[in-house]
Every structure is written in structure tokens, then in C-alpha cells.
Amino acid sequence: MSFQLLGFEDERQLVSTFAKALNTKPVFALETRYRAGELTVRMPDIDSKEVVLVANIDEDPGSTLRVLFAAKALRHTGVKKITLLAPWIAYGRQDRVARPGEVPGGLIIADTLSRLFDKIITLDAHSPMFIKAFRKKLVNVCVAPDKQVQDLLGSIDLVVAADKGASQRAKVCAKALKLPLIILEKQRTNNGVQIQVTQKDGKQLVGKRPLIIDDISDTGGTLVTAASMLREHGALSVAALVSHVPDISLLHARVGGIVQVEALHDHMTQTVHSCAVTSLIRAL
Ligand code: R5P
Numbered sequence: 001m002s003f004q005l006l007g008f009e010d011e012r013q014l015v016s017t018f019a020k021a022l023n024t025k026p027v028f029a030l031e032t033r034y035r036a037g038e039l040t041v042r043m044p045d046i047d048s049k050e051v052v053l054v055a056n057i058d059e060d061p062g063s064t065l066r067v068l069f070a071a072k073a074l075r076h077t078g079v080k081k082i083t084l085l086a087p088w089i090a091y092g093r094q095d096r097v098a099r100p101g102e103v104p105g106g107l108i109i110a111d112t113l114s115r116l117f118d119k120i121i122t123l124d125a126h127s128p129m130f131i132k133a134f135r136k137k138l139v140n141v142c143v144a145p146d147k148q149v150q151d152l153l154g155s156i157d158l159v160v161a162a163d164k165g166a167s168q169r170a171k172v173c174a175k176a177l178k179l180p181l182i183i184l185e186k187q188r189t190n191n192g193v194q195i196q197v198t199q200k201d202g203k204q205l206v207g208k209r210p211l212i213i214d215d216i217s218d219t220g221g222t223l224v225t226a227a228s229m230l231r232e233h234g235a236l237s238v239a240a241l242v243s244h245v246p247d248i249s250l251l252h253a254r255v256g257g258i259v260q261v262e263a264l265h266d267h268m269t270q271t272v273h274s275c276a277v278t279s280l281i282r283a284l
Contacts, residue, residue: 003050003083003284006074008066013270015054018085021277026054031066041069043077050081052284053117056088057109058267063090064109071116083119085280087265087272088244092126092215095133107133114138121283123265123276124215124243127165139283142169143264144176145241146275152262153239155209160184162214162226163195169243170213179211180204184226193225197233206234217242217261220254227259243276 005026007015012028019026027044034040039062051074055067067084074082094105106126110133113120117137125131125140145153159179161170163186174181182201187194197205210230217223217240227238240261245251247268248261255261264276272280 002048003052003081004046004048005052005054006044006046006070007054011055011270014056014087014272017270017272017277018054018281021274021281029066029070031062039065039069041066041073043070043073046074046077046079049079050083051079052083052085054085056267057086057090057113058088059090064112068112068116075116081118082116083121083284084113084117085121085284087123087276087280088267089113089120089122089125092130095127095129106130110134110138121280123272123280124169126215141276141279141283142172143243143276143279144173145262149241149262149264149273149275150177153211153241154237154260156211156239158182158204158208158210160210160212160226160230162186162212162222166214169215173211173213173241177211182210184229186222186226193221195222195225195229197229202233205230208235209237209239210235212238212240212259214240214242216244217251217255217263218246220251223255223259223261227255 005019005024007026009028009030015026030042032040057064071082091106091109114134114137120137121139123141131138131140159170159174159181161167161183167183185196212226223240230238238259240259243264245263245266248263248266264273
């Protein structure tokens with residue numbers, strides 16, 4: 001193997017998953033804090049000109065900062081090619097100025113990462129706007145459920161994109177599963193999420209067991225609203241496959257009984273499903 005695999009100590013589980021799949025031994029950087037909270041990074045010895053840093057960019061701004069510190073430190077020691085393998089890059093939902101004064105945080109993070117890394121690989125980045133902000137450095141991996149995930153989800157006979165934004169990843173799933181696809185219309189209002197099914201799509205739902213596809217489930221609101229809408233149109237049962245969840249056990253507690261949900265990447269336990277690991281590694 002020509003590259004060295006690097007990660008942070010507190011993401012050992014995540015890094016080890018990729019190291020095992022690549023049959024390599026990773027090295028770890030250590031993040032520490034001064035008493036006042038200032039973040040510091042201590043790098044391990046690196047003995048390769050090519051490094052793959054496995055590290056999520058999560059909601060805590062420190063996770064962005066330490067990845068930037070690590071990239072700069074690697075350049076200083078003469079590393080020629082640095083790839084960031086970040087299954088999760090947070091802030092993608094901040095990909096536009098929706099209201100005057102709003103800062104598109106996701107676009108700023110994308111731009112900053114793309115200046116320091118030669119290549120960035122992620123799982124189901126939120127939107128085309130977010131992907132574009134990486135200035136061609138991002139490889140966005142969309143994954144179809146393998147047999148193991150399908151078994152967890154139960155019978156499925158129709159794929160449903162939770163909204164237009166989920167249509168690319170839903171198309172990948174529908175094609176792989178050889179199932180028809182419908183795309184829901186989602187709007188956020190002051191009263192929460194509103195989801196609509198067209199008359200034509202509604203007819204397709206009668207007696208079906210649809211699988212909802214989305215990039216992230218956060219509060220679970222989108223899944224619950226979509227599932228209720230699908231049931232209202234005659235669906236027998238509803239399953240969902242989301243790429244990212246902050247904590248799958250919390251999500252199961254919120255949506256249990258309404259929708260059978262599985263995640264490719266559970267952030268809390270740092271678990272990435274093997275079909276996603278394989279696809280992400282293929283992008284290296
Ligand atoms: C929105 O565009 C996203 O794709 C997700 O549908 C949304 O962020 C899910 O959030 P929640 O679970 O809070 O509805």
C-alpha cells in the first residue's frame with residue numbers, strides 16, 4: 001500500500017473499520033486541549049509521501065479545526081498527496097442564503113477543506129450546491145443497500161426520495177434494487193415539515209411497502225411526516241434507509257412503530273455499514 005492511514009484517537013472505531021478493510025495499520029494523531037479549551041494536535045511519525053486521513057467533520061467546530069491543523073502539519077513534513085476520507089461532513093444543510101444575513105456555513109467549510117486537501121471523499125453529501133463548493137475535489141459516494149441491509153429493512157417494492165434533494169441517492173437505490181421510484185415534494189413551513197404526494201404517485205402506493213431514502217435523519221420529523229403521508233395513500237408498511245444519523249438508538253425511539261429505519265453511518269457509535277465502507281474505499 002502506497003499511503004499511510006491516519007486518524008484521531010477519539011475516532012479509533014471509525015478509523016479501524018477502514019484500516020481493517022484496507023488491511024493496513026493506522027497511525028493516530030492526538031487532540032488535546034489547554035485548560036482554557038484551546039485545541040492542540042500532536043501528530044504521529046509519518047513515513048509516506050501519501051496520507052489518507054480518516055476523520056469526520058462533525059457538528060463540533062473543533063473537528064474541522066483539527067483536520068485543518070493536521071493537513072497543514074502533513075504538508076510541512078513534505079507529504080505530497082493528502083486525502084480526507086470523511087464519511088460525514090456536517091454543515092451541508094447550510095448550502096445557501098435562505099434569508100438575508102444568513103451565512104452559508106457549509107459552503108465556507110467546503111471551500112476551506114478543498115484548499116488543504118488534494119481529494120475529499122464523503123458519503124452522501126447533502127446537496128449539489130454543497131458538492132460544488134468543494135471545487136471538484138469532492139468524490140460524493142452514493143450507496144445502494146446490499147443484501148444484509150435489505151434483510152434488516154424487510155420487504156420493499158418501491159423506492160421513495162424524501163425530497164428532491166434525495167433524488168440522486170434514491171435513483172442509485174432504485175436502480176440497484178430494480179424497483180420503481182417516486183419523489184416526494186417537501187416544504188418547511190412555520191408549522192414544521194409538509195410533504196406532498198402527487199395524484200399519479202399516490203396511486204402507485206396502494207398496497208405497497210415503500211423504502212424512503214434520505215441523506216440524514218436528525219429530529220426524525222421528515223421520516224415521520226413522509227411515512228404518515230405514504231400510509232394515507234395506502235402503503236402497507238414503510239421502511240427508511242438514511243445515510244447518516246446522529247444516534248440510531250435515539251432515532252429508533254422516535255420513529256419506532258411508524259417506520260422501520262436503518263442507517264449506513266451511525267455517528268454516535270462510529271459504525272459505518274460494510275456496503276458503505278466498500279464504496280468509500282473504492283473512491284480512494
Ligand atoms: C433536508 O433537506 C434533509 O435531507 C433531511 O430530510 C432533513 O435534514 C432531516 O431532518 P429531520 O429528521 O430533522 O426532519
